[in-house]
Amino acid sequence: MNLKTNLKSGAVVSTVLLPMMHPGGIYETMVFPAPGNWRDLDCQRYHTETDAIAGHEAMVARWQDRPIPEEEND
Secondary structure, eight states: OEEEEEOTTSOEEEEEEOTTTSTTOOEEEEEESBTTBOOOSEEEEESSHHHHHHHHHHHHHHHTTOOOOOOOOO
């Protein structure tokens, strides 16, 4: 399963199955500032596909109107 939602801010919410990282697989939802920018802004993991789909929708709702934070310079 792969879910991807492009937000109006330019951010991307992506949910994928990580089968090789965990026995039996685990789903991960991440928020990225823009396509091709892999600096993660938020992350959540789930054990079931049902939870992953609901989590993806919740992450989209959480980030839908949120501005993208500027990258910090260390």
